[in-house]
Amino acid sequence: MTNVLGLSTFVLASPFSDADATSAFDRTAAFGYEVIEVCIEDPALVSAAVLTENADRTGLSVGICGAFGPDRDVSHPDADVRERGLAYLRHCIELAAAVGSPHVAGPMYAPTGQARLLEPAERDAQLRRAADSLARAAEYGAGRGVELAIEPLNRFETDLVNTVEQALDLCERIGDPRAGLLIDTFHMNIEEKRLGDAVRLAGDRVRHVQVAENDRGTPGSGHVPWDEFFDALDDIGYRGQIVVESFLPTVREIARAVSLWRPVAESMDALAEGGISFLRQRFPRSTT
Numbered sequence: 274m275t276n277v278l279g280l281s282t283f284v285l286a287s288p289f290s291d292a293d294a295t296s297a298f299d300r301t302a303a304f305g306y307e308v309i310e311v312c313i314e315d316p317a318l319v320s321a322a323v324l325t326e327n328a329d330r331t332g333l334s335v336g337i338c339g340a341f342g343p344d345r346d347v348s349h350p351d352a353d354v355r356e357r358g359l360a361y362l363r364h365c366i367e368l369a370a371a372v373g374s375p376h377v378a379g380p381m382y383a384p385t386g387q388a389r390l391l392e393p394a395e396r397d398a399q400l401r402r403a404a405d406s407l408a409r410a411a412e413y414g415a416g417r418g419v420e421l422a423i424e425p426l427n428r429f430e431t432d433l434v435n436t437v438e439q440a441l442d443l444c445e446r447i448g449d450p451r452a453g454l455l456i457d458t459f460h461m462n463i464e465e466k467r468l469g470d471a472v473r474l475a476g477d478r479v480r481h482v483q484v485a486e487n488d489r490g491t492p493g494s495g496h497v498p499w500d501e502f503f504d505a506l507d508d509i510g511y512r513g514q515i516v517v518e519s520f521l522p523t524v525r526e527i528a529r530a531v532s533l534w535r536p537v538a539e540s541m542d543a544l545a546e547g548g549i550s551f552l553r554q555r556f557p558r559s560t561t
């Protein structure tokens with residue numbers, strides 16, 4: 274297996290629904306991507322049958338990514354709230370299994386945008402609750418061939434897991450090898466001292482990769498140290514999806530956390546096109 278390039282539906286349609294599928298899959302394939310990462314903002318709007326039909330039609334593979342708004346909190350002190358968060362995660366896992374996504378990806382440990390001043394003991398208790406819930410989710414995924422790709426977010430989007438080191442600690446607490454990491458250049462560029470060192474620290478725990486420029490614009494247009502990042506991916510032998518992620522201004526579920534208040538590319542199409550032409554220089558299309 275070689276690395277395959279993908280595009281997030283957050284770039285194409287939000288909230289993504291079955292009604293967007295034909296156009297989103299067509300556009301993603303026409304840009305030259307091999308994977309479409311479908312972000313589940315509203316589960317009621319997305320069905321496995323429509324995703325599979327469009328995947329078959331266009332030859333794209335499908336990845337599943339969660340959107341963890343305030344009502345999807347597997348680390349909440351209230352057990353009923355945690356159960357609701359887990360129900361959403363289980364739904365994403367079932368969808369991933371049905372469409373052949375190897376993982377469910379995203380910052381699934383807490384609601385995105387939750388950044389508070391907490392006592393260390395409170396934070397530790399929250400981490401324990403997150404780990405307990407995610408251990409159950411990993412177990413649920415195991416029977417379905419779906420792993421968890423857990424994403425550290427920058428400090429303005431979460432107070433719980435900002436770095437690879439913290440994400441590895443969460444994985445230790447989960448205690449299940451099927452829980453791994455999603456690493457994202459946008460967040461790493463804010464939180465990690467050196468992207469290459471962080472990638473090598475994550476090592477074989479990396480399950481998924483998202484890429485965006487430092488301003489969440491077109492990869493290659495800003496100051497992310499791309500060679501350092503890609504060289505480190507080579508060093509760890511990563512072979513999987515590399516997905517371009519940015520956000521339409523219409524994203525609602527996690528709008529405050531994303532905080533994209535101005536265009537960061539000429540258009541979303543320009544971002545998608547520029548992203549793949551940049552990535553293809555490093556990852557030529559596999560001929561096998």
Ligand code: LER
Binds near residue numbers: 379385483527530
């Ligand atoms: C989700 O993949 C992400 O990167 C977050 O920044 C969304 O708020």
